[in-house]
Amino acid sequence: MRSNYLYMISKFLTPMCLLLTLLFSTTIFAQKETGSINGVITTSEGKSAAAVTVKLKGTNKAALTEEDGDFVISNIKAGDYELEISLVGFQTLLYPVKINEGKMTPVKIQLSVTDKQLEAVIISTTHNKFRPANSPTVAKLPLTYLENPQVYTSVNKELIQQQGLFSADEAMKNTSGVVKIWNATNRVNDGGALYTLRGFQTGASLRNGITGNITTTVDAVNLERLEVVKGPSGALYGSTLVSYGGLINRVTKKPYSRVGGEVTLSGGSYDFSRLSADFNTPLDTAKTALLRINTAYNSIGSFQDNGFSKNFAFDPSFSYKVNDKLTLYLDAEINHLNATVPSIFYINTANIGVNSADKLTVDYKKSYQSDDLAGTSDVANFYGLIDYKLSKNWTSQTNFSTGRNQSTGYGPYFDLDAGNASITRHVWILDGHSNSFQFQQNFIGDFTIGKLRNRLVAGVDVLNQKYDMRIVASNHGYNFDQVSTVGAASNYYNFNKFSVDTFFNSGQAVYPYLSNIYMYSAYASDVLNITDNLMAMVSLRVDHLNSKAIPDPSSGTSSEAFTRTNVSPKFGLVYQVIKDKVSLFGNYMNGFKNPTAPQNKYDAASNTLKPHVFNAEQANQWEGGVKADLWDGRLTGTISYYNIAVKDIVRTDVAHSDAASFVTAYMQDGTQYSKGYEVSLTATPVAGLNLIAGYSHNDSKLDKADASVNGRRPETAGPANTANFWASYTVSAGKGKGLGVGFGGNYASKAYVINNANTGEFYAPSYTLLNAGVFYNLPKFRFSVNVNNLTDKKYWTGYGSMIPQMLRQVIASVSYKF
Incomplete structure (x- = not known):
């Protein structure tokens, strides 16, 4: 059995390693014309600043900081730019940044805004709280929502909290075309709730893009968001954890x-x-x-x-x-x-x-x-x-x-x-x-x-x-x-x-x-x-x-x-x-x-x-x-x-x-x-x-x-x-x-x-x-x-x-x- 296992691994790893070697070699000689920014924004008290708008001045490239204050802006042509850091009710901050070809530019910015002021801004902002997140797991690549040719929707924790929901089963009602057809029965193999998606039976078997089998209702206490990826997804996810209608990822x-x-x-x-x-x-x-x-x-x-x-x-x-x-x-x-x-x-x-x-x-x-x-x-x-x-x-x-x-x-x-x-x-x-x-x-x-x-x-x-x-x-x-x-x-x-x-x-x-x-x-x-x-x-x-x-x-x-x-x-x-x-x-x-x-x-x-x-x-x-x-x-x-x-x-x-x-x-x-x-x-x-x-x-x-x-x-x-x-x-x-x-x-x-x-x-x-x-x-x-x-x-x-x-x-x- 062990030799069969090693044979199967080597069978798939060999062509993959050859492919990666080719790509690495090509990359070395490729022309690098773009770079990226990987930044973090904090408040005046040194704590993470979420929901802050960061825009590359003079372009249509922008990002919104995550809960930990991080943001990423990619595919930027080399050159000198200014970042516009904006919050409703506060003066826009300009921050100079230099983008080098093929390089990631780290940025750390501290705002003159307290935690309390930031929370007040988040409440009053026109930020779309329910907007689908740009997901690195849907395509296993960092693509934006618009760049992905596949349809997916997400239900974030803010919406779950607003509706007073406490399980992933309940939160699924916020996704178009998804309906629960079977309650969780708490038994091994098929004990979790089942849904219909594009006409096919589907379960919530994935957690952060890999197997996360369950036998019960999934508590929402640890959910950042639910992702519903639609359509047969055999190319990236195989067959065991998904259905022809799509997949549900926690x-x-x-x-x-x-x-x-x-x-x-x-x-x-x-x-x-x-x-x-x-x-x-x-x-x-x-x-x-x-x-x-x-x-x-x-x-x-x-x-x-x-x-x-x-x-x-x-x-x-x-x-x-x-x-x-x-x-x-x-x-x-x-x-x-x-x-x-x-x-x-x-x-x-x-x-x-x-x-x-x-x-x-x-x-x-x-x-x-x-x-x-x-x-x-x-x-x-x-x-x-x-x-x-x-x-x-x-x-x-x-x-x-x-x-x-x-x-x-x-x-x-x-x-x-x-x-x-x-x-x-x-x-x-x-x-x-x-x-x-x-x-x-x-x-x-x-x-x-x-x-x-x-x-x-x-x-x-x-x-x-x-x-x-x-x-x-x-x-x-x-x-x-x-x-x-x-x-x-x-x-x-x-x-x-x-x-x-x-x-x-x-x-x-x-x-x-x-x-x-x-x-x-x-x-x-x-x-x-x-x-x-x-x-x-x-x-x-x-x-x-x-x-x-x-x-x-x-x-x-x-x-x-x-x-x-x-x-x-x-x-x-x-x-x-x-x-x-x-x-x-x-x-x-x-x-x-x-x-x-x-x-x-x-x-x-x-x-x-x-x-x-x-x-x-x-x-x-x-x-x-x-x-x-x-x-x-x-x-x-x-x-x-x-x-x-x-x-x-x-x-x-x-x-x-x-x-x-x-x-x-x-x-x-x-x-x-x-x-x-x-x-x-x-x-x-x-x-x-x-x-x-x-x-x-x-x-x-x-x-x-x-x-x-x-x-x-x-x-x-x-x-x-x-x-x-x-x-x-x-x-x-x-x-x-x-x-x-x-x-x-x-x-x-x-x-x-x-x-x-x-x-x-x-x-x-x-x-x-x-x-x-x-x-x-x-x-x-x-x-x-x-x-x-x-x-x-x-x-x-x-x-x-x-x-x-x-x-x-x-x-x-x-x-x-x-």
Whole structure:
């Protein structure tokens, strides 16, 4: 095994090293005509100055300082310039700077502004608080929003705080075209919440661009922002952690160079209580070693008669700047959860008598299970990054991630019975764990060949994922009892721990689900500036899957090991109609999905079914649109149209299956398409007023599939039409400075959770949710009250099932900042 591992590494590293050698050599002789500025701005008290505008005078190049006061301005022609440092209400500061060819110019500027004055400026500025961030992780390159030919949106911590949200699951509602279709169930492998994105099921499996698997709801205490990258992204991210619709990346908070933080106490409806803290401090006088700890304890009951969730999150982050070239980062993600599973109602018959959730006799406010049918889930993920400046043009980034998720407990669920007058209650016991490890080495270059600027990332990636989950059933099966949903139900309270344990004590059957896969990948992506306004992206990935054999001690046999190799390309064009303001873009992107196990395939030569490992599915997207970033960032938006075609889907071979013997044959010729358009917008039309809005339409259909679903919208595609909106206004002057109000909502059209000729059609009705908030932001304190689901709307999510969602909730919070 070890020799095979080394062979695979050398197989991918050899061509990559040759490519990098060529690029380094070319760079040495290339003409260097541009340079960059890497600066930091502090207040008069020496603390980091965030949200300060820095502009290169006489050009349209500008930047906004980050939380740690840092800013970067790249691709500047050599020469003498002046930086304009501006804050609303203060005199603009001019700072001379000299740009040298092929060099990075360090700048450190101290303002004559105190921390308190700076906070007042941030409150009153016309800065667009919700503007999509320029992300170095989306393309694994430092591209601006306008330079990237791929569509992505981000939800930052300011928006999450304004809306009184405490989890990534809740924050996803601010992204156009993204809808939750499955609540977190706290189990290994698929326990986190699931969403639909461009018609495909997607989970939040990435953290800072590498694997960050979870089994629970993700607490927002350590979120800097959420990034939703749209479209199949096989070229840069492979297949294991993404879907054809895109990916969700959790970007976390980083340490900064001063003592600071915040403590927040919250409480509200359904016995909600929460205590969170964000503490940051340098560990040495030189401020080279920095520590930041984000932690939270969260407890809540349920809008139903039973149900609870108690969660503890602990996320430390450490950075150490060894020297001007080398910086080390270490992070951890520790989470412990004790909770009940949400009430999930499955639709397995066409004879219920109704076709929508709002017509069911199931009581929306009943959980139909006891509080003691709970489980525990633990997440322990650890991350590291070595960032090393190889030269003026090249950076090495070495990432690793290792984690273990574990869950155990009861898994109750329900079937809707024929006639719409009762449900059948089921239960199993879940016990399992997963382990993951990822190593990723990236080399990032910014150089010129002749007069053409290149920004290139080349890397290798090794990912290992192991799952060991066991479902335990009673010898009587999963069916516990049947309970009436009409009138009195004398056995309603029987579904409890004591009765379930007795049910299992009569005998048990264990069903193991195990897997062990290795992914070896090499990739490269280059962005070429053909002119100052025209850019082309070319990307390619080679991906090798090695699925290990899994021994079965009960039979003395092992599952079949298999391998698959895939190539995934990506192309993109960006033309900036107005430099740094308006761009037209187009892309072609590929995604793929590997098989998980051998399946029966008809063999004509022997006229029998034989186990066969099918090839990977393939998804290809064409997309085009326009991006805008106008009026110094006060108006940012994207309009795009996409068309995704999926081929080589494995489907049932009816002609060679034997239903009477429960033998199913498969063939690989299925197809699906998903197309639509999206609009997203953020704006700050006047000081203090911030807006975010989005709309999405998706048309998805299985057009070569099993007869029962052929020509129908997939159940995982979610609603065809969605919209989101949020507006907030903060008083920017006078005695009420810092006082603000927010209002917004979400719309989703009806969604087919069952769309099958055999079991019929069943849908979750359309819904409109309204939310509101009031807040008062002071230099040392912040007070807020938020109301979610203002109209107390009943609504459901799910696919193949129905899950009632939370009713009206009122939450009050107070924060102390230091």
